[in-house]
Amino acid sequence: MSDSVATEKALPSSAIFRIWRGGNGGGGFVDYNTPISSGMVVLDAVHGIQANDANDMAVRWNCKAGKCGSCSAEINGKPRLMCMTRLNTLDLTVPVTVEPMKTFPHVKDLVTDVSWNYAVKKKIQKFTPRKPDAADGTWRVQQADVDRPQEFRKCIECFLCQDVCHVLRDHNLHDEFIGPRFLIYTAQLEMNPIDAADRIPDLKDSCGIGYCNITKCCTKVCPEEIHITDNAIIPLKERVVDRYFDPIARLFGGGK
Amino acid sequence: MADYPVLEYDVLVVGAGGAGLRAAIEASSTGCKTAVITKSLLGKAHTVMAEGGMAAAMGNVDDRDNWRVHFADTMRGGQYLNNCRMAELHAKEAPARVKELEAWGAIFDRTPDGRILQRNFGGHRYPRLAHVGDRTGLEMIRTLQDHGIHQGIDVYAEHTILNLLMDGTRCVGGFAYDRERGRFKVFHAKAVVLATGGVGRAFQVTSNSWEYTADGQALAFKAGAALLDMEFVQFHPTGMVWPPSVKGILVTEGVRGEGGVLRNKDGKRFMFDDVPENYRSSTADNEEEGWRYTQGDKNSRRPPELLTRDHVARCINREVKAGRGSPHGGVFLDIAWIKEKIPDSVTHIKKKLPSMYHQFKQLADLDITKERMEVGPTTHYIMGGIQVDADTQMSTVAGLFAAGECAAGLHGANRLGGNSLSDLLVFGKRAGEYAAKYAKDHGAGKLTMSQVDEAAKAAVAPFDRGAAGENPFTIQHELQDFMQNLVGIVRIESEMQEALGKIAKLRERAARAGITGNREYNTGWHTALDLDNMLTISEMIALAGIERKESRGGHFRDDYPDKSADWAKYNLRVVQDGNGRPKVEHVTVVPLTDEMKQVIEENK
Ligand SMILES: Cc1cc2nc3c(=O)[nH]c(=O)nc-3n(C[C@H](O)[C@H](O)[C@H](O)COP(=O)(O)OP(=O)(O)OC[C@H]3O[C@@H](n4cnc5c(N)ncnc54)[C@H](O)[C@@H]3O)c2cc1C
Ligand code: SF4
Ligand code: SF4
Ligand code: FES
Numbered sequence: 034m035s036d037s038v039a040t041e042k043a044l045p046s047s048a049i050f051r052i053w054r055g056g057n058g059g060g061g062f063v064d065y066n067t068p069i070s071s072g073m074v075v076l077d078a079v080h081g082i083q084a085n086d087a088n089d090m091a092v093r094w095n096c097k098a099g100k101c102g103s104c105s106a107e108i109n110g111k112p113r114l115m116c117m118t119r120l121n122t123l124d125l126t127v128p129v130t131v132e133p134m135k136t137f138p139h140v141k142d143l144v145t146d147v148s149w150n151y152a153v154k155k156k157i158q159k160f161t162p163r164k165p166d167a168a169d170g171t172w173r174v175q176q177a178d179v180d181r182p183q184e185f186r187k188c189i190e191c192f193l194c195q196d197v198c199h200v201l202r203d204h205n206l207h208d209e210f211i212g213p214r215f216l217i218y219t220a221q222l223e224m225n226p227i228d229a230a231d232r233i234p235d236l237k238d239s240c241g242i243g244y245c246n247i248t249k250c251c252t253k254v255c256p257e258e259i260h261i262t263d264n265a266i267i268p269l270k271e272r273v274v275d276r277y278f279d280p281i282a283r284l285f286g287g288g289k
Numbered sequence: 290m291a292d293y294p295v296l297e298y299d300v301l302v303v304g305a306g307g308a309g310l311r312a313a314i315e316a317s318s319t320g321c322k323t324a325v326i327t328k329s330l331l332g333k334a335h336t337v338m339a340e341g342g343m344a345a346a347m348g349n350v351d352d353r354d355n356w357r358v359h360f361a362d363t364m365r366g367g368q369y370l371n372n373c374r375m376a377e378l379h380a381k382e383a384p385a386r387v388k389e390l391e392a393w394g395a396i397f398d399r400t401p402d403g404r405i406l407q408r409n410f411g412g413h414r415y416p417r418l419a420h421v422g423d424r425t426g427l428e429m430i431r432t433l434q435d436h437g438i439h440q441g442i443d444v445y446a447e448h449t450i451l452n453l454l455m456d457g458t459r460c461v462g463g464f465a466y467d468r469e470r471g472r473f474k475v476f477h478a479k480a481v482v483l484a485t486g487g488v489g490r491a492f493q494v495t496s497n498s499w500e501y502t503a504d505g506q507a508l509a510f511k512a513g514a515a516l517l518d519m520e521f522v523q524f525h526p527t528g529m530v531w532p533p534s535v536k537g538i539l540v541t542e543g544v545r546g547e548g549g550v551l552r553n554k555d556g557k558r559f560m561f562d563d564v565p566e567n568y569r570s571s572t573a574d575n576e577e578e579g580w581r582y583t584q585g586d587k588n589s590r591r592p593p594e595l596l597t598r599d600h601v602a603r604c605i606n607r608e609v610k611a612g613r614g615s616p617h618g619g620v621f622l623d624i625a626w627i628k629e630k631i632p633d634s635v636t637h638i639k640k641k642l643p644s645m646y647h648q649f650k651q652l653a654d655l656d657i658t659k660e661r662m663e664v665g666p667t668t669h670y671i672m673g674g675i676q677v678d679a680d681t682q683m684s685t686v687a688g689l690f691a692a693g694e695c696a697a698g699l700h701g702a703n704r705l706g707g708n709s710l711s712d713l714l715v716f717g718k719r720a721g722e723y724a725a726k727y728a729k730d731h732g733a734g735k736l737t738m739s740q741v742d743e744a745a746k747a748a749v750a751p752f753d754r755g756a757a758g759e760n761p762f763t764i765q766h767e768l769q770d771f772m773q774n775l776v777g778i779v780r781i782e783s784e785m786q787e788a789l790g791k792i793a794k795l796r797e798r799a800a801r802a803g804i805t806g807n808r809e810y811n812t813g814w815h816t817a818l819d820l821d822n823m824l825t826i827s828e829m830i831a832l833a834g835i836e837r838k839e840s841r842g843g844h845f846r847d848d849y850p851d852k853s854a855d856w857a858k859y860n861l862r863v864v865q866d867g868n869g870r871p872k873v874e875h876v877t878v879v880p881l882t883d884e885m886k887q888v889i890e891e892n893k
Contacts, residue, residue: 056809072532074652084762088813089806093330095498098538098648100427101333117651140469141810148446151331151438159439160394171388173403179396183421186396186428190332225396 044069044120050078051128054090056141063087064128069120075131076104076115079143091142099256102191106143107132112193112254134196147192153211156239157219163229178226185221185265187257188214194251194261200244210241213251213261220265223272237273242266293473293741298324298443299728300721301462301478303450303505306334307426307713308693308720309484310433311386315721316482317440321728324443324476326465328500331446332434335486335498335694336713339426340541340644341410342418343710345383349404351587354415356380360885361892363708365567366412366597367672367701368842368852370518370860372879374679375699379708379715386714387419395432397421409546409583411595412705414571414892416585423541423644429710448474450504451818452744453481453512453689456734460512460689464744468815471808473745477736479728482682482720483509483675483691484713488522490765490819491827492668493773496528496539505695507822509675510829510871514684516863517697517876518673519826520833521843523704524778526601528667530619535652537667540622540645542706544662545594547641548583549624550576551605552661553613559620560593563604568596580630599703599843602666606778609665619665624657634658666778670709672700672843673833676862679879682720688727688734692720702842751804751817758803761817768795768823776831781847785831792828799824829871833861836873 047068054063065082076094083090095101097116104115109123109130123129137145167173194213200206211219219236222228236242245266252261259265300316302309305327317323327334346359359380364371391397391405397419398406407416421428438444447468454462454475462477485505489497510516527540545551553559564572572593573579579592594601605620615621624642628634635658639646642657649655649662675684675691677698682690693713700708751758775788799820804813839853840846859875866872881889 070533072653073534077534083812084760084766088760088762088804088816089811091810091812095329095333095335095500096338097498097535098338099651100424100644101329101337101498103329103333119651144469144810146469147330151446154435155438160435162392162394171391171404174399175403176399179399183396183398186421186431187424189337189427222394225394227391228394 044071045125048078048120048125049128050082051130052079052082052090052143053132054087054142056139058139062130073120074116075108075118075120075129078120079115079131091140091144093144100189102189105134105191105193105196107134107196112196114191114193114256117256134192136196136198136202137192149207150190150192150195150214153215154218157211157215157222158230158232158235160222160225160228161230162227172227174226181264182221182224184259185217187259188217189257190214191256193254193256197250197254199248199250206241206244210244213245213266215240216242216245216269217259217261217265220269223269233272233276236269237277242270242273293475293745295475295477295736296324298322298476298478300480300482300724301326301476302482302484302721303463304334304484304486304693304695305331305444306336306484306486306693307429307433307710308717309334309482310430310437311714311717312482312484312692312721312724313442314433314437314440315718316725317442319722319725321725324445324478326445326448326450326463326476328449328468329447331444332430334430335500336426336430336710338498338539339429339710340423340539341543341546342408342420342425342707343383343387343429343714344410344413344417344705344707345387345419345711346380346417347384347387347405347407347419348415349400350407350416350585354417357888358414358892359383359417361889362413363699363705364701364889366703366705368703369701369857370841370878371701372679372698373881373885374879375716377885378679378719379699379712382715383711386711386718390429390432390714393432393436395428397428408543409591409595410706411542411545411601412597413707418707420543423543423642425710449815449818450508451748452740453508454736454740455512456737458513459687459734461734461736464741466748469810471811471814473748475736475741477733479731479733480688480690480724482724483689483695484693484717484720485695487671487694488823488826489668489670491768491772491823491830492777493769494528494537495668496525496537497668502819503822503826504819505691506674507825509684509686509689509691510825510863510865511869512686512689513865514686514689515676516674516829517676517860518701519671519829519863520837520861521672521702522668522830523598523670523672523843524602524666525669526598526605526666527622527664529653530615530663530665531617532653538648538652539667539669540662540664541642542598544622544624544642544645546583547624547638548580548627548630549594549622550592550626551594551601552621552623553608554615555613559608559613560596560601560604564593564596565600572596597703598706599845602778603845605664605666615663617663619663621661622664623661625659625661668773670694670704672702672704673697680719681723682716683723683727688731690720690724692716702844748818751802751814754801754803756803756805759798759801761802761804761813761820764795764799764802764820765816765823768792768827772827776827776834779845779847780834782835785835788831789828792824792831796824829863832871832873833863836861
């Protein structure tokens, strides 16, 4: 058996982090030269800078293990979790830029106002169970039938997919389009074998699923490796098409 | 008085983890106007990190399981210092609370006949933990969050409660600041539920996040409430030890539940060497039997790796101290070996432990399907906390309730894995229900604005000291450092006394903490404000630790290494003396009823 000592590419003893500082729409990059050591992730470097050079620097985090989705940022321009970005995966001969997500209103330093996401979720029809089918008042459900919704329920609400989606980022269609996170949220409800509600009309109208042109950028940034487009958005689009553009279904008002 | 907004509620819930959300759902479902306050964003509380599962004797996998066995397991795990009434309510009500989650949209892993799947965990006689892979906490918090947002609960995310507001001896609300803008708010409520979680940030090596600064415990104490069992801190046996920046991050017990084994540097399964007397008859005495147990053989006994956490943590500590540890000061945890037993072990491991696989792959460049992990003890959980009434969850202060990790009683001297998530549901619901009832029965109490002014003045003081003051992060780091070394996994009187001296000195320095910048999302300020709570609770842990002169559960003393029959009679309680300082008292353990005695006997 091989030994568990991680073989590390040798790191320099310090590195420069170019961090966005400021609030209320203003601000700019500030360079910090900070000591680094083997195994470190970007969040560690940011914390080191915060503890020693910039006590008032705003940054969100909780788990430090990719489980809570708090520490989202753009590292060298790419939407990523700071706690899961190892320094040995970055080019440290040049400054590492760390910026807040751009799709949401800026609050301060690395923190953005993500409240829009919480408001969007509230608009989606809630989980509505069908009548229990077992004598003990619960449901009998096979594992194979929940594998798919379970994949979507891995979502840690980091909102990186929302950040990267051009419909939101470039076109600012926050009022018309719920974004990839909430398309998989809806997919998870629609594919839950216990749920009985019908969200297909909303998907077409208030959720704006038609705005998605399947660029797959969301899938590429998802730290949970959820197949957002292939497994959720495309099947949902098919359901919408079947309902509204299939003449037979239209005639008989096809249910879920 | 300054003009702070005053927000009126029937029930104010402090904390949006499993306990807080479950309490809020219950309170609001009775028609109470309910607010939830959380320091982080909604859905990010500690509960999200829980991995292994929630314990409930549903008997889906082994129909010999029922509340009586769960009760007996919980009491044995807690070394009989538990509040037995809480252990009874918990064992009886957990199955209904778990099924309720399913009715709210949770999707648990399934048994072949389509029911909720349950897995083995340390100290539980039968497979009992309902789970979703190794991300059960995420499933739980998301379900409660998504259910709660349709119930008309007002959520104040990124708000911190700084003080509880009192009408004489009754709690009538809290004083808060919002982290984003740094503005103060007054919450006036007929009843308050604390669900603020644990204290792990007072230690250096911990699985806990920045949020665990002991706020609820300290706020309750300052409001006059009694705290219980503060000497009992749980050190989880398996945290990551390498690389340094991830030291302390949890490696779920589920790894051992799925057949993972612990070895020292010589490759020896050292856990077989030391099985406590009261577990001997239920523990496998050879490797083969242990393996069969993890694979669901009902006639086999559990491997010694699945003994209670306090014991496993100490055994690891012993191996390391004896020089038989792994290169980075831990021991080896090996799940890859199951390839000898299971044909497609790589897929199997990835399916059963997906987030562990990712965690090691991404943070340590290590493939757990092929290589051994290095693990060592990490500060994980506090059994002690706010003393509550078993049925209603009211603290010793009128109108103030507590549930979840910040409350004490259920777990006694040591918590079994999986018993926390079920605790949150069972007692979160009860706290919400009885807080709502209290609100209806008592109406609104009186706010005293001078309390608010005083709190606000203290809160902004670090700004006045500015850069000339002490760096709050440095103070926090020093506290973590010596608590780890002096009041950690193995304790001794002289070191705990030394810690008390250091706490007193740090308290003086904390009073001089200074910060720069403005009040908007200023983490330095937030850290400065957390210090007092951490120091208050650290002192209590040391005081209670000195007082209990025996070793039991999470509390192990080098100078009193044995369990004592005399100490089995008492819980330790911390209350204010006449000057607001902590005082430790002995209280008699809640006596078992005749029926409980019989249940324990029949499950011996
Ligand atoms: C990595 C890990 C894995 C675990 N795995 C398991 C497991 O498999 N099974 C199990 O049973 N247990 C497990 N546990 C333990 C369990 O997860 C926790 O004990 C439990 O989630 C605590 O829940 P809670 O509701 O009491 O508090 P939390 O979920 O921690 O929530 C506390 C809330 O209080 C808020 N808060 C705190 N202070 C204030 C304040 N001053 N003002 C306003 N808000 C405040 C916080 O912001 C947060 O919202 C695990 C713990 C960890 C760390
Ligand atoms: S695939 Fe659709 S949702 Fe995803 S980023 Fe592209 S447009 Fe947005
Ligand atoms: S789907 Fe993936 S990227 Fe999007 S919020 Fe969830 S975890 Fe983040
Ligand atoms: S801190 Fe939780 S995902 Fe990064």
